[in-house]
Amino acid sequence: MPELPEVEVVRRGLGPHAVGRTIIGVEIRDPRSARRQAGGASGLEQMLVGTTVTAIARRGKFLWWRLADPDGADTGHALMTHLGMSGQLRVRSRAAVPAHDAASPGAAAPDAAPPDVDLPADLRAPAPSEGPASDPVRHLRIRLALDDGSHVDFIDQRLFGGLWTSPLVTADDGRTSAWGSPDDLLPRDAAHIARDVFDDAADLPAIARAIRRRRAPVKSLLLAQDLVSGIGNIYADEALWAARAHHATPGQALSQVRAHRILRACRAVMERALAVGGTSFDALYVNVDGRSGYFARSLEAYGREGEPCSRCGTALRRQVRSGRSCFFCPRCQRRR
DNA sequence: GAGCACCTGGCG
């Protein structure tokens, strides 16, 4: 489920906690979360233990950890993290690790301050009370132990996400490869992903021209991660609503001005979402502290079938296209 | 491009 703003919230939360730390242990509770790893669960452990995290980078919805050997040299492989539909990374200081995992009784101490994730102070919420039925810790799949006694937990209800290592390759345009990346290297498994709309190196007019060369529905083009990345079902619908465009309009039918406007709407709506910690409807998406973002209350289209459009009052509609819901205003968003 | 596979749930 997490789209670009949600993954960026995780990237910002993870960096201050993990960069500079050495991975001292890897506990794989469900090997399916490591199924993309060459060599499987034991391969992942071998690749990670003893390495030091030097940066957390992100392109689109793909997040990766840059790793160095004890001598400080880059290992040449990144730890990839994809959250899929339901993945979370949660950081736990030593004292916050559940009691049954604590090495010694009585080790519990007041929790350290959580990492800053750039949420405005007035939007911070208390940690959710975790009921047994929806307890995300139930879906803990992989735990990374760091050398300061803390852990990073990968939690994933639906198992579409995962952790695996991927060798670094050079970005073909020679520019800094991604947000948070120190250089032009990126994992091979992210090399087919286009730059996202937050990326300084993304050329929106060029992406607009590429959209206009395709006859596919504009929404499916926005969701195709090899044209422009980071956009998922929620923000595609929100951007199309903001730009007054119909999801089924063929790319070829758009003027350059309209195609460019849609891309700028994607960037604008995702920037507003990032500023309030992303979108979450429930405990399934949370930041590294386990807290939810606040953009769900700002959604204009997604999930609002039957509700009045805030611009014109017309009841919003829902259509299913290639298995995914499209929410839109039938009056403001005309097919042209 | 569409369709399905990969999964575990919550809800009606």
Add this chain to the structure above:
DNA sequence: CGCCAGGTGCTC
């Protein structure tokens, strides 16, 4: 029971 869910990758 059937339908729904924030994603991606592979096949036709």
